[in-house]
Amino acid sequence: MTVAALLEICTKKGLTIATAESCTGGMVASILTDLAGSSAMFLWGAVTYSNAAKRSMLGVSQVTLVAHGAVSEEVAREMALGARNRSGADIAVSITGIAGPGGSEYKPEGRVCFGLATTKGIATETVDFGALGRDKVRLAARDHAVALLLVTAQA
Template structure:
């Protein structure tokens, strides 16, 4: 489903959307707002690149950041839930990951954690895209988040 098809599906179902992005830097929000008429669906997007922004803008707990790190399903969950609560959107998707270059033994380049908060609760998942290069990891993460939104449509 293209972003235009996603916007049309959300519009026809009365579903609003918010995003909370870290490693993608607003790419999901940009993909959605590139579509004419997206203002009927897209409420807002937060680019929370720093830990302080995740805490201040989305309510991510310092405990989750300290215990699990910014690139974790725990933080992705809190980012999605914070975006949904603050925006009052029906669906909120979050992304936090290691786009590269670099990474570590424990958190390799290409690891991206996603959260999707909606009326039925929150789901999280981690995808290992691999060391594709910074742009390709970010692009793949954007596309995966759009797929998650599509799959969550009522």
């Protein structure tokens, strides 16, 4: 998994990316813009840590937030869709999860939900990284999101 490979593929194919992040706090946007020339693929990133930000910046439904909670595939789906629609990007990835410490029986520490919106549709998934500690969960989520982007760009 390499951001350089993602940049190369996106540049060749003319693909653009947007991010919508919660628990990673902009880490995906940061790693995507670390390389010179990244403006060829990266349009913008939204850090929507609060539910209010998810609603106002990305258009996540209050009904969805109440029914499923912020850490859910339903919210990840709406975050990705909102980022793609509002940015005009070809691909948008979203991340919402519980980095820790803490969590609950139903939503444990290390659970992260991802959304991926493209011109072909929307996919979501949940990954339980486990109680690795806040920093490691956030890094694992960042790396997983970049891997999702790379696979999507290659397709």
